[in-house]
Amino acid sequence: NIDTGILYPQESETRQKLSLDGLWNFVQANESRPFDGFTEYWYKKRFIDLNVTMQLMPVPSSYNDITTDWKLRDHVGIVWYEHNFYVPKVWSDLGMVWIRFGSVSYAAQVWINGVKVVSHQIGHLPFKADITNYIKFGQQNRVTVSCDNTLLDETIPQGKVSSLSNGRLVQTYTFDFFNYAGIDRSVFLYTTPSVFIDDITVTTESANNDTAVLNYTVVYINNDMNNVSCRVQLLDKVGETVATGSCDKGSGQLLVENPKLWWPYLMHERPGYQYTFVVKLIDENNKLIDIYRLLIGIRTLNWTNDSFSINGKKLYLHGFGRHEDSDIRGKGLDFPLIIRDYNLIKWVGANAYRTSHYPYAEEIMDLADSMGIMIIDECPAVDIVGFSDGLLENHKTSLTELIKRDKNRPSVIMWSAANEPRTQYPAAKPYFEAVINHIKELDSTRPTTIVEAQAYTATDSSLFVDIVSFNRYNGWYINEGNMDAITSAVISEATNWNKKFQKPVIIQEYGGDTLEGLHFLPDYIWSEEYQVDLMSEHFKAFDSLREQGFFIGEFIWNFADFKTAQTYTRVGGNKKGIFTRNRQPKSSAHFLRRRYWNLAKNL
Ligand code: GCB
Secondary structure: OOOOOOOOOOOEOOEOEEEOOEEEEEEEOOOOOOOOOOOOOHHHOOHHHOOOOOEEEEEOOOOOOOOOOHHHHOOOOEEEEEEEEEEOHHHHHOOEEEEEEOOEEOEEEEEEOOEEEEEEEOOOOOEEEEOHHHOOEOOEEEEEEEEEOOOOOOOOOOOEEEEOOOOOEEEEOOOOOOOOOEEOOOEEEEEEOOOEEEEEEEEEEEEOOOEEEEEEEEEEEOOOOOOOEEEEEEEOOOOOEEEEEEOOOOEEEEEEEOOOOOOOOOOOOOOOOOEEEEEEEEOOOOOEEEEEEEEEOOOOEEEOOOOEEEOOEEOOEEEEEOOOOEOOOEOOOOHHHHHHHHHHHHHHOOOEEEOOOOOOOHHHHHHHHHHOOEEEEEOOOEOOOOOOHHHHHHHHHHHHHHHHHHOOOOOEEEEEEEEOOOOOOOOHHHHHHHHHHHHHHHOOOOOEEEEEOOOHHHOOHHHOOOOEEEEOOEOOOEOOOOOOOHHHHHHHHHHHHHHHHOOOEEEEEOOOOEOOOOOOOOOOOEOHHHHHHHHHHHHHHHHHHHOOOOEEEEEEEOOEOEOOOOOOOOOOOEOOOOEOOOOOEOHHHHHHHHHHHHHHHOO
């Protein structure tokens, strides 16, 4: 998977696509061998022929909250999915047939008609397999998927499995969101010709209002065909060609006159402008072999030790950390939800968010690209500790796959290598040096960050990044119930991070849990008043810090309430949202809205 491209499946003159989303058969395996399904070769059989309880499970969705059974919600280990599908007969003339999963959390193995075609681990990232030789055209086929949610020492993220006194296995983890699992994003079948475009990279080398220079690389798989030529073409929004080039040698450059730059939301009257980068493979008779259309944006990023700018204009990021999380579906991709979320983002006047604490669905990222919302793109390394070689390998793989997936997105303005890693341990320093170097080798056009939670005195990991990020819960985990020390504490901490590392600084998380409808005057912890007042003390600090220049962003935790593991500190989950889990505003959302729109006016 690491060696090939992961372009989103697309229909075109040369490609077909079918969705496999819908209701799949589902079986919960026993927690351990010999009843986990492997010893009985479940993947070779139809579930209906097995002596097991089968139920229907929606795809895409997390499976945990679909049924009424806590044993499935808290299941540790393997579950099995099965689905029957037809492959159109005409597809046998089209070249190759692929299956692609947007994500399976955490580890998956996939069989087609009983033959294993791919395995993948690490959730929130896509993977695919060539299944041409295993399917029957014009007939019914079966896909079987095993999905394992177990998190251990070297998975990304990490977890521990222990057993209760009655022998039942329990998964524990230190990160603060529910470990949802299952086939949580869309599944597609699609075709490519046997000579096909496998990967595309487009970067903006320079751009101003007069001209832009774009660099591109195209990887195409030429299965023994002679004389294939490769052409690229850039189209504007109305379909006019604005530049053309060749990719016969794999890479090239385009010059665009009077480019329409990609601008963030609220920074320009035309945010999120996208061009279509068209790649074509053509044979010697000028016949079209393959075509792929990639949406791109033309924009430059620059950063210094006290600023971060887009298209030459200084940025101030104002937004939040988020989660892919909702009632019933868990982390399952849901179009009504994601459009509602973007409507709320626009309403509240945010220009950015972080994909805390893992990569979000490609469909969500597409919306950020087209609306001009800036994204700090985070890999799934949350709360990591131990820093073993095996962990480092998996961590790097998660970044390789993330960067391959999102490298062409104008919305992605920064890579986040981790959230709250335990950087107080000496082993963290060489570990993060390796992680950040790995990112730089894959993409040097975007700055990097590590979202730190240790005191600035206790960590050296941010030596390697371009932008320093920290999380701090003044008035909540520190001095809960007391707000009069917030402003000075935030000012002094942000200033100290900057002094130590000589880099721009972002506060990536601050906030407090708030139960909607709970009111107290004077404010009292957990009330809507408390959340608003806590924010207001932070805003004073942010305004004072902004005057010093190096302070380039504020992200409240969190966009919406979300589910966590069961603990006595969480009442129905984490309630630090400015919106409820049902996406309705708390008082804090109205308060934040006034600030964000005001900030936008002054940009
Ligand atoms: C943090 C974590 C975030 C938690 C948050 C909290 O520092 O990064 O995942 O949800 O604190 O509310 O405790």
